[in-house]
Amino acid sequence: MIDKNTSNIQMESIISLCKRRGFVYQGSDIYGGMAGMYDFGPYGVELLNNIKAQWWKENVQTREDYVGLDSAMFKEPKVWDASGHTSGFSDPLSECKVCNTRIRVDKELAKIGITADEKMSEAAINELFDAHKADIKCPKCGKTDWTPVKAFNLLVKTNMGNFTGLDEQPVYLPGEACQGIYLNFKNIVDTTRMKVPFGIAQIGKAFRNEISPRNFLFRCREFEQADTQYFVKPHENKEAYERIKQERMDWYVRMGIKPENLRFKQHDNLVFYASDAWDIEYNFPSYGFDEIEGIHDRTDYDLSQHTKFSGVDLSYKDPYTGEKYIPWVLETSAGLGRMFLTFISDAYTEDKVGDDMRTVLKLSYDLAPIKVAVFPLLKNKPELVAKSREVYEMLKGRLNCEWDDNGNIGKRYRRQDEIGTPYCVVVDFETLEDNMVTVRDRDTTEQKRVSIDELFATIAPTNA
Numbered sequence: 494m495i496d497k498n499t500s501n502i503q504m505e506s507i508i509s510l511c512k513r514r515g516f517v518y519q520g521s522d523i524y525g526g527m528a529g530m531y532d533f534g535p536y537g538v539e540l541l542n543n544i545k546a547q548w549w550k551e552n553v554q555t556r557e558d559y560v561g562l563d564s565a566m567f568k569e570p571k572v573w574d575a576s577g578h579t580s581g582f583s584d585p586l587s588e589c590k591v592c593n594t595r596i597r598v599d600k601e602l603a604k605i606g607i608t609a610d611e612k613m614s615e616a617a618i619n620e621l622f623d624a625h626k627a628d629i630k631c632p633k634c635g636k637t638d639w640t641p642v643k644a645f646n647l648l649v650k651t652n653m654g655n656f657t658g659l660d661e662q663p664v665y666l667p668g669e670a671c672q673g674i675y676l677n678f679k680n681i682v683d684t685t686r687m688k689v690p691f692g693i694a695q696i697g698k699a700f701r702n703e704i705s706p707r708n709f710l711f712r713c714r715e716f717e718q719a720d721t722q723y724f725v726k727p728h729e730n731k732e733a734y735e736r737i738k739q740e741r742m743d744w745y746v747r748m749g750i751k752p753e754n755l756r757f758k759q760h761d762n763l764v765f766y767a768s769d770a771w772d773i774e775y776n777f778p779s780y781g782f783d784e785i786e787g788i789h790d791r792t793d794y795d796l797s798q799h800t801k802f803s804g805v806d807l808s809y810k811d812p813y814t815g816e817k818y819i820p821w822v823l824e825t826s827a828g829l830g831r832m833f834l835t836f837i838s839d840a841y842t843e844d845k846v847g848d849d850m851r852t853v854l855k856l857s858y859d860l861a862p863i864k865v866a867v868f869p870l871l872k873n874k875p876e877l878v879a880k881s882r883e884v885y886e887m888l889k890g891r892l893n894c895e896w897d898d899n900g901n902i903g904k905r906y907r908r909q910d911e912i913g914t915p916y917c918v919v920v921d922f923e924t925l926e927d928n929m930v931t932v933r934d935r936d937t938t939e940q941k942r943v944s945i946d947e948l949f950a951t952i953a954p955t956n957a
C-alpha cells in the first residue's frame with residue numbers, strides 16, 4: 494500500500510467528501526444556501542461531538558484545577574461595551590466599485606506581504622490601502638477600483654422582548670464564547686472550592702458578521718468555540734502560559750494530527766492589554782498554514798473591565814494570605830469548525846489497495862464517527878442475516894455501530910473507509926459453524942478471524 498503525498502490532496506476533494514458522505518451541508522441548501530453557514534450531517538455531528546468530548550475530557554474531566562461552564566448566549570448588552578466589542582470589534586472593509594464585492598482589507602494586504610496593525614485608525618489604514626490598492630484585484634471581476642476603507646463592526650445585533658419596535662437598546666449574539674466565563678468568575682469562586690490559579694472551560698457558539706466568509710468551515714458567520722480561561726496571580730503568568738501552550742499543541746498530536754502539519758506562530762501586533770499571544774496553525778490542503786487556535790495572555794483586562802462596567806468588584810482574595818488582586822487571564826480559544834477541518838484534512842488519505850485506489854479517513858479511534866460496521870456476507874441468506882443481527886445488537890449501545898448489507902463486500906469496505914470506520918466485521922457461512930467472524934482493519938486492510946466472544950475486546954476503545 495502506498496500513501497499518496499498528502500500535499501497533492503486538494504481541499505476540493507475534502508469538501509466534496511464532506512458533502513457526498515453526509516458530514517457537512519451548506520446551510521439553508523434548498524433555498525440556494527446562505528453564505529458562512531454550514532449544517533453538520535449524520536457523520537459530521539458524530540465527529541463534531543467526538544471532538545468536543547475529547548476536548549472536554551482533556552480540559553475539564555482529567556483536571557483538578559479546571560471546571561466547566563455553559564453560559565447563556567444572550568447577555569446584558571453592557572457586557573459587549575465592557576469587552577470592547579461594541580466599539581472596537583471591527584474589520585476594515587472596502588467594496589469593489591464595479592461589482593460591489595466586499596473584501597477584508599487587512600487579509601488582502603497580508604496576501605501581498607503588507608501587515609495592517611489591528612490598532613490602526615481608519616485614516617491610517619486608508620493611507621496604507623491607497624498605497625497598495627492597485628495591487629489588489631477584485632476576486633470576482635479582477636478590477637482594482639475600491640471604495641475608501643470603513644471599519645465594519647462584526648457583532649450581530651438582534652432584538653429581544655422588543656414588541657413595539659421602539660426599544661433603542663439592541664441585544665447581541667455572542668461575538669465570542671468566552672465572555673460568559675468572566676461573568677461567572679465570581680459565582681464559581683463563591684460556590685466551588687476552586688482557588689487561583691484555576692481554569693474555567695466552555696464550549697459555546699459565536700456569531701460574527703464576517704465581511705467575506707470563505708474557505709468552507711474556516712471562516713463562517715456562525716461557529717462554535719472551545720475556550721479555556723486560566724486565572725493566575727498578577728505577574729505569575731509566564732510559567733503557566735508556557736505549560737498551556739505546550740499542552741494544547743501536544744493534544745492535537747495525541748489526537749492524531751501529524752506534527753509536521755502543526756506550528757506555533759507569535760502575533761506581530763498585540764492588542765494594547767495583551768502581554769503575549771500565539772496561534773497554533775495547521776497546514777491546510779490548498780490554503781496552507783493558518784490559525785486553528787489562539788493562546789492569549791490577557792493580563793487583568795477582562796476582569797477589570799467587567800468590574801468597571803458592572804460595578805461588582807471581581808477581585809480575588811487569597812484565602813491563605815488575605816492578599817486581594819484582580820487575576821490575570823490566560824486564554825485558549827479554538828474554533829470547532831476549524832478543528833473539524835483540521836482533523837478531517839489530516840486524516841484524508843488516498844492510497845492503493847491491490848489495483849484499486851481508495852479514499853480513507855485515518856481518524857483516530859476516539860474521533861471516528863462509527864467505530865465498527867457489521868456486514869452479513871450475503872443479504873439474501875436469512876441464517877447469515879440473523880447471525881449478523883445478533884453480532885450487531887451485541888455491539889450496538891456499547892459502540893457506535895453501523896449495519897450494512899448493501900452491495901458487494903468490497904464496496905461496503907470502501908464506504909466505511911471513506912467515513913473513517915476503524916473496523917468492519919463480516920459474518921459468513923463459517924461463522925455459523927465456528928462462531929468466528931472476519932475483522933478487517935481500516936488502515937492496514939488486514940483481516941483476521943476472531944471468536945464472537947472476543948470480538949468486543951478486540952475492537953473496544955483503547956482509552957475508554
Ligand code: ATP
Nearest residue numbers: 703711712713716784785786787826827828830831
Ligand atoms: P481570524 O484572524 O482568523 O479572523 P481571530 O484571531 O479573530 O481569527 P479569535 O477571535 O482569536 O480569532 O477566535 C478564536 C478562534 O475562533 C480562532 O482561532 C478560530 O479557530 C475561531 N474563529 C474565529 N473566527 C472564526 C470564523 N469566522 N469562522 C470559524 N472559526 C472562527
